[in-house]
Amino acid sequence: MAEVTLTLPEAMKRAVAAYERGQLREADRLARAILGVKADCFDALHLIAVVSSRERRFDEALASYDNALAVRPDYGEALFNRGNALKELKRLDEALASYDRALAMRPDYAEALNNRGNTLKELKRLDEALANYDRALAVRPDYAEALYNRGVTLQELKQLDEALASYERALAVRPDYAEALFNRGNTLQELKRLDEAVASYDCALAMRPDYAEALNNRGNTLKELKRFNEALASYERALAVRPDYAEALNNRGVALQELKRLEEAMASYDRALAVRPDFAEALFNRGNTLQELKRLDEALASYERALAVRPEYAEALNNRGVTLQELKQLDEALASYDRAFAVQPDYAEALFNRGNTLQELKRLDEAVASYDRALTMRPDYAEAFNNRGNALKELKRLGEALASYDRALAVRPDYAEGLNNRGVALQELKRLEEAMASYDCALTVQPAYAEAHWNKSLLQLLTGDLDAGWREYEWRWKTESLGLFKREFAQPLWLGENGIEGKTILLHSEQGFGDTIQFCRYVPLVARRGARVLIQAPASLQGLMASFADVAQVISAKGKLPQFDLQCPLLSLPLAFGTKIESIPANVPYLTVPLESKKNWNITRELKRRITIGLIWAGRSTHKKDHNRSINLRSLLKLLDVNALFVSLQKDVSPEDAAVLKERIDLVHLGDKLKTFSETAAVISNLDLVISVDTSVAHLAGALAKPVWVLLPFIPDWRWLLDREDSPWYPTARLFRQNIPGDWSSVISRVVVELENLLRVYDERAPA
Numbered sequence: 001m002a003e004v005t006l007t008l009p010e011a012m013k014r015a016v017a018a019y020e021r022g023q024l025r026e027a028d029r030l031a032r033a034i035l036g037v038k039a040d041c042f043d044a045l046h047l048i049a050v051v052s053s054r055e056r057r058f059d060e061a062l063a064s065y066d067n068a069l070a071v072r073p074d075y076g077e078a079l080f081n082r083g084n085a086l087k088e089l090k091r092l093d094e095a096l097a098s099y100d101r102a103l104a105m106r107p108d109y110a111e112a113l114n115n116r117g118n119t120l121k122e123l124k125r126l127d128e129a130l131a132n133y134d135r136a137l138a139v140r141p142d143y144a145e146a147l148y149n150r151g152v153t154l155q156e157l158k159q160l161d162e163a164l165a166s167y168e169r170a171l172a173v174r175p176d177y178a179e180a181l182f183n184r185g186n187t188l189q190e191l192k193r194l195d196e197a198v199a200s201y202d203c204a205l206a207m208r209p210d211y212a213e214a215l216n217n218r219g220n221t222l223k224e225l226k227r228f229n230e231a232l233a234s235y236e237r238a239l240a241v242r243p244d245y246a247e248a249l250n251n252r253g254v255a256l257q258e259l260k261r262l263e264e265a266m267a268s269y270d271r272a273l274a275v276r277p278d279f280a281e282a283l284f285n286r287g288n289t290l291q292e293l294k295r296l297d298e299a300l301a302s303y304e305r306a307l308a309v310r311p312e313y314a315e316a317l318n319n320r321g322v323t324l325q326e327l328k329q330l331d332e333a334l335a336s337y338d339r340a341f342a343v344q345p346d347y348a349e350a351l352f353n354r355g356n357t358l359q360e361l362k363r364l365d366e367a368v369a370s371y372d373r374a375l376t377m378r379p380d381y382a383e384a385f386n387n388r389g390n391a392l393k394e395l396k397r398l399g400e401a402l403a404s405y406d407r408a409l410a411v412r413p414d415y416a417e418g419l420n421n422r423g424v425a426l427q428e429l430k431r432l433e434e435a436m437a438s439y440d441c442a443l444t445v446q447p448a449y450a451e452a453h454w455n456k457s458l459l460q461l462l463t464g465d466l467d468a469g470w471r472e473y474e475w476r477w478k479t480e481s482l483g484l485f486k487r488e489f490a491q492p493l494w495l496g497e498n499g500i501e502g503k504t505i506l507l508h509s510e511q512g513f514g515d516t517i518q519f520c521r522y523v524p525l526v527a528r529r530g531a532r533v534l535i536q537a538p539a540s541l542q543g544l545m546a547s548f549a550d551v552a553q554v555i556s557a558k559g560k561l562p563q564f565d566l567q568c569p570l571l572s573l574p575l576a577f578g579t580k581i582e583s584i585p586a587n588v589p590y591l592t593v594p595l596e597s598k599k600n601w602n603i604t605r606e607l608k609r610r611i612t613i614g615l616i617w618a619g620r621s622t623h624k625k626d627h628n629r630s631i632n633l634r635s636l637l638k639l640l641d642v643n644a645l646f647v648s649l650q651k652d653v654s655p656e657d658a659a660v661l662k663e664r665i666d667l668v669h670l671g672d673k674l675k676t677f678s679e680t681a682a683v684i685s686n687l688d689l690v691i692s693v694d695t696s697v698a699h700l701a702g703a704l705a706k707p708v709w710v711l712l713p714f715i716p717d718w719r720w721l722l723d724r725e726d727s728p729w730y731p732t733a734r735l736f737r738q739n740i741p742g743d744w745s746s747v748i749s750r751v752v753v754e755l756e757n758l759l760r761v762y763d764e765r766a767p768a
Contacts, residue, residue, distance in 0.1 A: 008034060008037060008038060008041065011030060011033065011034050012031075012034060012041070012043050012044065012047075014030055015027050015031045015034065015044070015047055016043075016047065018030060019047060019050070019051065024051050024054055024055060027051055028047075028048060028051045028052075031044040031045075031047045031048045031051070032048065035048075040071050042068050042071040042072050042075070045064055045067045045068035045071065046064070046065070046068045046075075046077075046078055048060075048064045049061045049062075049064030049065045049067075049068060049078070049081065049082075049085075050081065052064060053081065053084065053088075056088070058085045058088045058089050059089070061081075061085045062082065062085045062086065062089070065079075065081060065082035065085060066082070069082065074105055075105075076102045076106045076109060076112070077102075079098050079099070079101045079102035079105065079112075080098075080099065080102040080109065080111060080112045080115070082098045083095045083096070083098035083099040083102065083112070083116070083119075084115060086098055087115065087118070087119050087122070092119050092122055092123050093123075095119050096116060096119055096120070099112045099113075099115060099116040099119070100116075103116070108139045109139075110136045110139045110140040110143055110146065111136075113132050113133070113135045113136035113139070113146075114132070114133065114136045114143065114145055114146045114149060117129040117130070117131075117132030117133045117136065117146070117149060117150075118149060120132060121149070121152070121153050121156070126153050126157050127157075129149075129153050130150065130153050130154070130157070133146045133147075133149055133150035133153065134150070137150070142173045143173075144173040144174040144177055144180070145170075147166050147167070147169045147173065147180075148166070148167065148170045148177065148179060148180045148183070150166045151163045151164070151166035151167040151170065151180070151183060151184075151187070152183060154166055155183065155186070155187050155190070160187050160190055160191050161191075163183075163187050164184065164187050164188070164191070167180050167181075167183060167184040168184070171184070177207075178204045178207040178208040178211060178214070179204075181200050181201070181203045181204035181207065181214075182200075182201065182204045182211065182213060182214045182217070184200045185197045185198070185200035185201040185204065185214070185217060185218070185221070186217060188200055189217065189221050194221050194224055194225050195225070197221045198218060198221050198222060198225075201214045201215075201217060201218035201221070202218070210241045211241075212238045212241040212242040212245055212248065213238075215234050215235070215237045215238035215241065215248070216234070216235065216245065216247055216251060218234045219231040219232070219233075219234035219238065219248070219251055219252075219255065220251060222234060223254065223255055223258065226258075228255050228258045228259050229259070231251075231255045232252060232255045232256065232259070235248050235249075235251055235252035235255060236252070239252070244275045245275075246272045246275040246279055246282070247272075249269070249271045249272035249275065249282070250268070250269060250272045250281055250282040250285060253265040253266070253268035253272065253282070253285055253286070253289070254285055256268060257285070257288065257289050257292065262289050262292060262293050265285075265289045266289055266290070266293075269282045269285055269286035269289065270286070273286070278309045279309075280306045280309040280310040280313055280316070283302050283303070283305045283306035283309065283316075284302075284303065284306045284315060284316045284319070286302045287299045287300075287302035287303040287306065287316070287319060287320075287323070288319060290302055291319070291322070291323055291326070296323050296326055296327050297327075299323045300320065300323050300324065300327070303316045303317075303319060303320040303323065304320070307320070312343045313343075314340045314343045314344040314347055314350070317336050317337070317339045317340035317343065317350070318336070318337065318340040318347065318349055318350045318353060320336045321333040321334070321336035321340065321350070321353055321354070321357070322353055324336060325353070325356065325357050325360065330357050330360060330361050333353075333357045334354060334357050334361075337351070337353055337354035337357065338354070341354070346377050347377075348374040348375075348377040348378040348381055348384070349374075351370050351371070351373045351377070351384075352370075352371065352374045352381065352383060352384045352387070354370045355367045355368070355370035355371040355374065355384070355387060355388070355391070356387060358370055359387065359390065359391050359394070364391045364394055364395045365395070367387075367388075367391040368388055368391050368392060368395075371384045371385075371387060371388035371391065372388070381411075382408040382409075382411040382412040382415050382418065383408075385404050385405070385407045385408035385411065385418070386404070386405060386408045386415070386417055386418045386421060388404045389401040389402070389404035389405040389408065389418075389421055389422075389425065390421060392404055393421075393425050393428070394627070396741065396742055398425055398428055398429050399429075401425045402422065402425045402426065402429070405418050405421055405422035405425060406422070409422065414445045415445075416442045416443075416445045416446035416449050416452065417451075419438050419439070419441045419442035419445065419452070420438070420439060420442040420449065420451055420452040420455060422438045423435045423436070423437075423438035423439040423442065423452070423455055423456075423459075424455060426438055427455075427459055427715060428715050428741070430714065430715060432459065432462075432463060435459055436459055439452050439455055439456040440456070443456070450475045450478035450479045450480070451479050451480075451481060453472050453475035453479075454472070454475050454476055454479040454482070456472050457470075457471075457472030457473040457475065457476075458473075458718045459718075460472060461473065461718035461719070462715075462716075462721060462722060463721075463722060464581055464721055464722075466574070466579055466580050466581060467578070467580060469718075470575035470578075470579065471575065473571070473575070474572065474575065476571075481624075484510060484511065487508065489506075489567050491506070491565060491566055491567050492566055492567075493566075493567060493568060493572075494567065494568045494576065495568070495572060495575055495576045496575070496576030496577060496578065500526070500529050500530065500531040501529060501530030501531065502530060502531075503530075503531050503532070503565040503566055504532040504533075504534060504552075504562075504563065504564040504565050504566075505526060505531045505532070505533060505534065505564060505565065505566040505567065505568065506534045506535075506536060506561065506564045506566070506567040506568075507520075507522075507523065507526065507533060507534070507535045507536070507567075507568055507569075507570055507573070508536040508537075508567065508568075508569055508570065509536060509537045509538060509541075509557065509569075509570055510569045510570060510571055511571060512696060513538065513540070513541060513677065513696035513699075514694075514696035514698070514699040515570065515571055516537055516538070516541055516570060517541070517544075517591070517677075517696060517699040517700050517703050518699050518703070518719065518729065519571055519573055520535065520537075520545060520570060520590070520591070521585050521586075521587075521590045522573035522574070522576075522577065522585065523535065523548050523550055524548070524550050524585075524590070525573075525577060525585060526550075526568075526573070527550030527551075528550075531566075532552050533548075533551050533552055534551070534552055534553050534554075534555060534561075534562065534564055535548070535551050535553075535554050535555070536554075536555040536556070536557060536559070536561070537554065537555075537556075537557065538556070538557050539556050539557065539676075540675070540676045540677050541676075541677050542554050542556060543594045543597065543676060543677070543678035544591050544593075544594070544677050544678055544681060544700075547592040547593075547594065548590075581728055584728045584729055586728060586729060586730070586731055588702065588703060588704070588705040588730065588731055588732060589703060589704050589705040590703055591681065591700070591703040591704055592704075593678065593681045593682050593685050593704070594678045594681075594682075597676075597678040597679050597681065597682040598682045598685060600679070600682065601679055601682035601683050601686070610643060610644050610645045611644045611645070611688045611689065611758070611759060611762050612644070612645045612647060612686070612687045612688050612689075613644050613645070613646050613687060613689045613690070613691060614646075614647050614648075614649045614683065614684060614687045614689070614690040614691070614692075614697075614701070615636070615639070615646050615647065615648050615649065615650070615667070615690075615691055615692075616648075616649050616650055616690070616691070616692035616693060616695050616697045617630065617631045617633050617635075617636055617650060617692075617693060618630035618631065618632075618633075618650060618652070618654070618657070618693065618695075619693060619694065619696075620652070620695075628713040628715075629693050629694045629695075629712075629713055629717075630693055631693060631711070631744050632654070632656060632657060633650075633656075633657040633660040633661070634656070634657075634660050635744055635745070635748065636748060637664070638748055638749070638752055639748065639751065639752060639755065640664060640666065640667060641752075642752060642755045642756060642759065643759060644755065644759065645668070646666070646667050646668065647667075647668045647669075647670055647683065647687065648661065648667055648668065648669040648670060648671050649670060649671050649674065649680060649683065649684075649690075649692075649697055650669075650671040651671040651672060652671075653671065653672070670683060677696075677700060680697065680700060681700055681704055684697075684700065684701050684704055684706050685704060685706070687706065688707070688762075689706075689707045689708070689709065689758070690706055690707070690708045690709070691708075691709045691711070691751065692708060692709070692710060692711070693710070693711050693712075694710060694711075694712060694716065694717055694720070698710045698733070699730075701732075701733075702727070702729065702730030702732060702733050703730070705731075705732050706732060707732050707734070708730065708732060708733050708734070709733075709734045709735075709736060709751060709754075710733055710734070710735050710736065711736050711744070711747055711748075711751070712735055712736065712737045712738065713737075713738050713741070713742075714737070714738040714739070714740065714741040714742070714743075715741075716737065720735060723737075734754075736750055736751055736754075
């Protein structure tokens, strides 16, 4: 068959037709064949450039545009397309120059103005970009793409209402413009018009159901609306379209974390990181989930990986600090917060957390200063006002603490934690009715708020409302700050409702030594109901617990338990027996000293037969309120001037107190020799009097019916009640209270006077 010879115009016409049919390779082949005949054929050169651009061979396209423009330097469309190729190659300044040449030929070239704006936007020259879109729209007011790009630029400039208006104008021209609907949704989300944002994403998805970005951002908006299950479904749809969509996998993890599906959240973050190992946000969120799972070392490692990718990631530095704080690496936590604050000087949360760490380090003045700096940045930061109040309260600046809580509540009137802490401050100021009202307000806001129930119970018990107090006291098991371990038994809890005759009941310790000593008094009452009683107590108390005739067996705290039918924690026994002030079982002594201990610890009095007094001045330093109850030994030296023999029963001695013990050799120090409470009880049995702050030894002396003088702070522990010198729990106790918060000197002066009176009586009764 003979080959048909085409003229150049016919060949060019055939090449253009192939291009229009989408046969790009055929169009390219025909155009190149034309160039073989006529090397300077502008139309063929231009077509090759256009085909190369369509196939994303931008370097080839650029060379072809340059060849075409060598033939026709004034061809605006070639200059425009050349600019597009340069823009794709990220040679942005050259792209601008090419658009400028096109616009010099044709100043009303709307497309060139639009794309020049896009290039300027990419160069972050946003105001210039905006001016270019406006010039394009002056030429063509219904130019939907320019309206859309103008909206994107205004959004980046944070001119959100104007951006929204620009998207609306684009959609008025082209109602099915999915990208404009998507970005309109983004702007509405940023304006916190969240329901409208969801509706805009839904319209975009009606146009393009596989629009993964719209599904992802729709999920983000639903997440912000706290509609986490719907958000999760939106992310799942995005991932069905694009399974390797790292952002959607990360956001899905966040939604799962909010739904407390933490292991699934972890798996989602790990999938995101398999797609993009350097995804700092996924590493950060993974750390947050690990922190919530209390896998703190792993959380720390995840934050470290995020920071390796992005060293100035302020949020990761902050949360790394929180994890270090939980790990009790407090100095490292402080350093992490300081780095976060250096990166982001207005980062109020980092200053807040820094204050929390300083408070834990007992650097209270610095903590207050850190909260104050946070509040200069965020004057409505209720949590910072609250924790500032806590630090001030610990500094005994109670009036200022109260004012800080009030400011927190002015910001957020339903702030349950602030109301609870305000109640504590009012209680320490002895404004008890106001304190009770504050706890009640906290419980109105948050009825299951264990901390407020607990504090309310302490106030009820302190004021003698035992009936209500015991019921509220059961909230102790849910009060996280107490750190109590509630033991889970298969055997039911007994709280007095049912008969227990013929049953075996386990009574078990739960808090401090003093609590065990105080409430083991109920053992005989339980036995009288016909039960066989087992008691589980710390090893150092077992000898004393065995002194109960009614106890079938004493078991150590970690000992294997025998069979039993019922169980009750010791501090729930007052509730079980419906104890009121007038019905407190106060028959003392209810503990007796084991005979062996009594023999080993018999104290021979001096020949002068002076009165012998045991002395305890400090409790366990880790006790939450030890700063209220303990005294340093030097403050008690006035007591030692009284003509009596003083015996130190203090076991734990600070370095400062140890120095005083060396100075005062007239103070016999036995505390470090006493290994068990049985031994301490044996010493007490040989004394005439015990003087003690609120510690387990005070309870022990009372339980042994030994005269005991208890030195109490302005607002004491609940069991000592208010405004009385005696104790319904311990008939041999006498209470000496602070009249002014923190003032021990007047208390000690009163004790000295009463001691001297006691000595006079003692001397009068002593045989000649």
